[in-house]
Amino acid sequence: MKQSKNLLAGKRDTLISFGIVIVAFIVVQIMIMTGNISSSLKGQLVPICAYIVMAVSLNLTVGILGELSLGHAGFMSVGAFAGIVATTSLAETIPAAPLRLAIAMVIGAVCAAIAGVIVGVPVLRLKGDYLAIVTLAFGEIIKNIVGVLYIGRDSSGLHFSLIEQKFELAEGGKMIINGPMGVSGVTKISSFTAGFVLILITLFIILNLVHSRTGRAIMSVRDNKIAAESIGISVTRYKLLAFVISAAFAGMAGTLYAMNFSTVTAAKFDFNTSILILVFVVLGGLGNIWGSIIAAALLTVLPELLRAVNDYRMLIYAILLIVMMIFNNSGVKERLMEKRAARRAAKQVSKEGL
Amino acid sequence: MTFLSYLISGISLGSVYAIIALGYTMVYGIAKMLNFAHGDVIMVGAYISFCTTSYLGLSPLVSVLLAIVVCTVLGIVIERLAYKPLRQAPALAVLITAIGVSYFLQNAALLIWGSSSKTFSSVVGDWSIKLFNDQLTITGVTIVTVLACVVIMVALTLFTTKTKLGTAMRAVSEDKGAAQLMGISVNSTISLTFAIGSGLAAIAGVLLCSAYPMLMPTTGSMPGIKAFTAAVFGGIGSIPGAMIGGILLGIIEIFAKAYISTQLSDAVVFAVLIVVLLVKPDGLLGKRVSEKV
Numbered sequence: 001m002k003q004s005k006n007l008l009a010g011k012r013d014t015l016i017s018f019g020i021v022i023v024a025f026i027v028v029q030i031m032i033m034t035g036n037i038s039s040s041l042k043g044q045l046v047p048i049c050a051y052i053v054m055a056v057s058l059n060l061t062v063g064i065l066g067e068l069s070l071g072h073a074g075f076m077s078v079g080a081f082a083g084i085v086a087t088t089s090l091a092e093t094i095p096a097a098p099l100r101l102a103i104a105m106v107i108g109a110v111c112a113a114i115a116g117v118i119v120g121v122p123v124l125r126l127k128g129d130y131l132a133i134v135t136l137a138f139g140e141i142i143k144n145i146v147g148v149l150y151i152g153r154d155s156s157g158l159h160f161s162l163i164e165q166k167f168e169l170a171e172g173g174k175m176i177i178n179g180p181m182g183v184s185g186v187t188k189i190s191s192f193t194a195g196f197v198l199i200l201i202t203l204f205i206i207l208n209l210v211h212s213r214t215g216r217a218i219m220s221v222r223d224n225k226i227a228a229e230s231i232g233i234s235v236t237r238y239k240l241l242a243f244v245i246s247a248a249f250a251g252m253a254g255t256l257y258a259m260n261f262s263t264v265t266a267a268k269f270d271f272n273t274s275i276l277i278l279v280f281v282v283l284g285g286l287g288n289i290w291g292s293i294i295a296a297a298l299l300t301v302l303p304e305l306l307r308a309v310n311d312y313r314m315l316i317y318a319i320l321l322i323v324m325m326i327f328n329n330s331g332v333k334e335r336l337m338e339k340r341a342a343r344r345a346a347k348q349v350s351k352e353g354l
Numbered sequence: 355m356t357f358l359s360y361l362i363s364g365i366s367l368g369s370v371y372a373i374i375a376l377g378y379t380m381v382y383g384i385a386k387m388l389n390f391a392h393g394d395v396i397m398v399g400a401y402i403s404f405c406t407t408s409y410l411g412l413s414p415l416v417s418v419l420l421a422i423v424v425c426t427v428l429g430i431v432i433e434r435l436a437y438k439p440l441r442q443a444p445a446l447a448v449l450i451t452a453i454g455v456s457y458f459l460q461n462a463a464l465l466i467w468g469s470s471s472k473t474f475s476s477v478v479g480d481w482s483i484k485l486f487n488d489q490l491t492i493t494g495v496t497i498v499t500v501l502a503c504v505v506i507m508v509a510l511t512l513f514t515t516k517t518k519l520g521t522a523m524r525a526v527s528e529d530k531g532a533a534q535l536m537g538i539s540v541n542s543t544i545s546l547t548f549a550i551g552s553g554l555a556a557i558a559g560v561l562l563c564s565a566y567p568m569l570m571p572t573t574g575s576m577p578g579i580k581a582f583t584a585a586v587f588g589g590i591g592s593i594p595g596a597m598i599g600g601i602l603l604g605i606i607e608i609f610a611k612a613y614i615s616t617q618l619s620d621a622v623v624f625a626v627l628i629v630v631l632l633v634k635p636d637g638l639l640g641k642r643v644s645e646k647v
Contacts (some may be wrong), residue, residue: 060448062403066446068449069444070587089419122628122632125632126631126635128445128449129387129388129445130586130631130635131448132388132449133388133579133583133586133627134627134628134631135624136579137583137624137627137628138628140620140621140624140625141620141624141625144617144620145616145618148409148615148617148618156426163615163617180617208610213424271575274451275457278450278453284452287453295574311465312462312465314457314460314464315458315461315462315465316454317457318457318458318461319453319454319458321450321453321454321457322436322451322454322458323450323454325440325443325454326436326439326440326451328447329438329439329440329443329444329447330439330442332439343489
């Protein structure tokens with residue numbers, strides 16, 4: 001009985017998530033076709049898609065696995081730059097932009113997943129605050145390393161170096177990543193449709209994962225590590241699994257995001273970006289996938305619409321974050337619920353009395 | 355001689371980290387929470403000192419005292435409003451709240467003082483000592499910073515071991531429940547810890563900006579995180595540990611900047627944190643606490 005109820009709840013979540021995304025896509029397409037969309041909003045469409053994928057994937061780590069990651073932008077950065085190198089290298093071999101983008105995303109995801117394993121293996125041995133601060137540290141390390149990375153390509157292949165450009169490119173060669181200057185002159189091949197497809201794929205995989213046996217194992221690690229271990233669940237394995245999947249999707253989002261701008265620098269994927277994504281996840285509701293989608297989309301669009309309060313936007317986010325946490329965790333909520341239940345009970349009694 | 359001058363600037367930067375780390379380590383020891391906003395209290399302290407000297411024309415010493423008072427009050431207010439309701443809450447919720455507070459302080463500062471950087475004029479003045487036929491220069495800021503760090507550490511050690519309030523503090527950090535049964539007011543002890551930590555943050559902010567005069571709303575966040583690294587390095591909860599960790603970290607950072615790469619110095623510092631946490635999670639002087647089920 002209980003299980004079928006859970007299955008139903010899972011189905012409802014899935015339906016709501018897909019419903020929101022598909023309806024939003026159709027509405028935006030109609031707006032584009034009838035010309036009812038402002039150019040600033042149109043420019044935001046791809047970043048919104050990337051942020052939604054980021055928020056959904058971070059929710060897997062923070063909401064479902066229950067470990068705070070403060071370096072999610074680092075994986076986005078890895079995906080972005082891996083994707084850029086891939087698309088630039090494949091420009092002649094694969095002329096079709098959508099196919100090239102798809103391949104770049106897969107490469108971005110694989111690179112981010114590898115980074116996820118490298119970061120995850122040491123990090124997931126730690127607990128709580130220490131884990132959070134080490135993810136932050138790794139995010140900063142990734143940012144710093146990408147910031148001093150030089151990659152160029154000529155007829156003999158790809159050339160790498162760190163800190164300073166140590167290679168000479170042959171005639172006709174081209175610098176792809178130019179240290180702190182980042183990348184410039186990227187061919188923009190991301191599109192809103194590509195973003196939409198990526199969101200659907202992300203939702204399909206993550207929702208299926210969450211409602212599967214594996215997902216329940218991950219949640220049991222979150223709820224009680226010791227109890228989970230005692231019934232034979234390998235805590236490390238499931239932690240790493242969730243963390244790496246989350247990193248891989250962040251990598252894909254990074255590729256999508258990078259391919260929408262002509263210049264990209266490592267500094268763009270800093271601690272503040274990680275926090276912004278965390279704000280989306282927390283305001284959307286920890287563990288609630290469609291909450292993340294709505295929060296990411298709304299909080300990116302709202303500042304465009306409410307220019308007057310734009311200066312206060314971050315301040316309002318900060319206050320919302322604090323108030324939300326206190327409301328949910330300090331017993332204020334329980335007391336309100338109790339009062340409501342008591343009122344309802346009183347009503348019931350007075351009705352029956354009549 | 356260049357090696358020596360790098361070493362001295364490392365010790366100077368490390369002393370600032372040590373003062374910040376002392377605040378972190380005390381708060382972490384007692385409230386068992388990572389006060390992410392600690393770094394931003396540093397920034398507020400520096401802005402207060404900047405405003406009182408530049409706009410009101412007060413003397414540097416008065417401005418530092420004012421900064422300490424404002425930050426102490428700020429620390430108590432933050433603890434009361436944001437952290438106290440969450441005493442029983444899961445660690446994740448407390449950490450997210452702390453990040454919220456940090457974000458709030460940064461953006462409030464952005465609205466009040468603007469995003470352009472202010473040039474902080476040193477509170478110590480512009481004097482220096484020259485040694486070895488002018489080959490080695492030690493600035494006044496360096497001397498004052500190192501002295502302040504030593505004085506603060508000695509004072510805090512005496513406070514926590516010799517006074518009643520300090521003993522209460524150590525009792526609360528070991529066992530809140532038992533401390534309460536002994537008649538210690540846990541809440542006011544935690545408030546006191548936040549007050550001391552934030553006051554120290556104000557001093558650190560003024561000293562930091564005297565050495566590195568760029569003042570922005572984000573000035574405090576990086577040193578804050580690095581100071582936490584220092585606190586973990588030295589062993590969280592240990593006062594001499596925070597000082598040793600801070601100074602070592604400062605030296606590592608300056609050497610990384612000088613001999614490896616300016617852009618990679620932060621990466622080196624964070625790599626130290628990761629290695630310490632993986633190899634010796636209790637830090638250099640920390641105590642091992644076994645996990646209870």
